[in-house]
Amino acid sequence: MSAMTRRALLTTTAGAAAGVAVAGCGASDGSHSGAAPSARRTGEHSGASGARAPSTTVRLIGDGSTADTGPQPGQPVVDRLEPGQTPPQFVVFSWDGAGEIGNGLFPRFRKLADDHGAKMTFNLSGLYLLPESRKLQYAPPNSPLGASDIGYLADDHIRMTLDNLRQAWTAGHEIATHFNGHFCAGAGSVGRWTPADWKSEIDQAVAFVTQWKTNTGWHDDEPLPFDYAKTLVGGRTPCLLGQDNLLPTAAALGWRYDTSNPGGNQTWPDKMQGLWNFPLQLIPFPGHTFEVLSMDYNMLANQSHAATKSDPRNYPYWRSQATASYIAGFQRAYETNRAPFYIGNHFEDWNGGIYMDAVEGAFQHIASLGYKDVRLVSFQQLSDWLDAQDPAMLARLRELEVGQQPVGGWKRFTGQVPASDATGAAPAAGAAAPVPSAT
Numbered sequence: 001m002s003a004m005t006r007r008a009l010l011t012t013t014a015g016a017a018a019g020v021a022v023a024g025c026g027a028s029d030g031s032h033s034g035a036a037p038s039a040r041r042t043g044e045h046s047g048a049s050g051a052r053a054p055s056t057t058v059r060l061i062g063d064g065s066t067a068d069t070g071p072q073p074g075q076p077v078v079d080r081l082e083p084g085q086t087p088p089q090f091v092v093f094s095w096d097g098a099g100e101i102g103n104g105l106f107p108r109f110r111k112l113a114d115d116h117g118a119k120m121t122f123n124l125s126g127l128y129l130l131p132e133s134r135k136l137q138y139a140p141p142n143s144p145l146g147a148s149d150i151g152y153l154a155d156d157h158i159r160m161t162l163d164n165l166r167q168a169w170t171a172g173h174e175i176a177t178h179f180n181g182h183f184c185a186g187a188g189s190v191g192r193w194t195p196a197d198w199k200s201e202i203d204q205a206v207a208f209v210t211q212w213k214t215n216t217g218w219h220d221d222e223p224l225p226f227d228y229a230k231t232l233v234g235g236r237t238p239c240l241l242g243q244d245n246l247l248p249t250a251a252a253l254g255w256r257y258d259t260s261n262p263g264g265n266q267t268w269p270d271k272m273q274g275l276w277n278f279p280l281q282l283i284p285f286p287g288h289t290f291e292v293l294s295m296d297y298n299m300l301a302n303q304s305h306a307a308t309k310s311d312p313r314n315y316p317y318w319r320s321q322a323t324a325s326y327i328a329g330f331q332r333a334y335e336t337n338r339a340p341f342y343i344g345n346h347f348e349d350w351n352g353g354i355y356m357d358a359v360e361g362a363f364q365h366i367a368s369l370g371y372k373d374v375r376l377v378s379f380q381q382l383s384d385w386l387d388a389q390d391p392a393m394l395a396r397l398r399e400l401e402v403g404q405q406p407v408g409g410w411k412r413f414t415g416q417v418p419a420s421d422a423t424g425a426a427p428a429a430g431a432a433a434p435v436p437s438a439t
């Protein structure tokens, strides 16, 4: 059944629209900062990024679990890099799972972002909106009905998660997906899924988000203020497995990017099967000769061999090492090729919560630098910017290797981009500027 035929088009009044926004700001955690400041460091965000949507109508969708409330608030102006200019430094903080289980992590990082006019990507696990009493509704590929490697949330935690999702979207953050059952091993691993399996998984993730009222019976609660079937344009697979077979399905669905690739470096992104490929990236790992992927799990694997409760005497060093690693990744990109920098995390309390502190510390460090050309954005916003660029300019930027500064400085480097076709068509392969020999 298509999204359109599922949809009951219920147009309500402006009063209902305000009701949605009020509910979005009424969290019991008290952490929401209301209208967030505009992005001082980027100068790129329009208006008050935390303000409610200016829509005058709310169109409830389906059973009223979600609603079309108009354009998302807090979105940046998309500009175009001109020849001779220095590219902005994009940084994307992203969260896998995005469930709130009463430990305050979701509101903690929403507040951190909102306090600095930053936007983030929250990869929601669809099962986090399905009550355990209804778990047989989930039919994971190659696993029994209702199976899940991440369990199910208690009902009050589903409510907390819904509340955080409402506020996150209203503040301009992206709600993407981490899919559902998070199977990383054995016969049921997502690494073995076919494109058809991914289609089933995605359809179910969308269903859990768009039919939570039916599944919970909470028909009087406020809807999520977005049309998930339309706004969902990317995600990250569990354990970074299965991208090859996900991509054809994602492309057919019109998704715009994928962040599941584990083999990334700090270089400018390119497309794979029509989607922007935003991999986790290898970044410096202070104290080691090798590098580490920019994600909490990979720090954990290297520091405590994946044990989540190690000797607490190690925590202070590991915390500072993880923080320094993220900062080093940022600094390397900022000072050299300006490749967009991606950090991926879960809401977790591994090793006493040191990885949460590390992400916050790195974020605070980056924000405290006050660089006007640093943009803390979601993956969707990064996709918007990339899609608006001259393809010849992006090809030029991709010539720069990890840690490579532009030869002759930025003015000269981007100034040598050949004039693109006035129609905006991508240049033919091989038409980009020659690759400099410097390495």
Ligand SMILES: [Zn+2]
Residues within 6 Å of the ligand: 096, 097, 178, 182, 237, 238, 239, 346
């Ligand atoms: Zn995960």
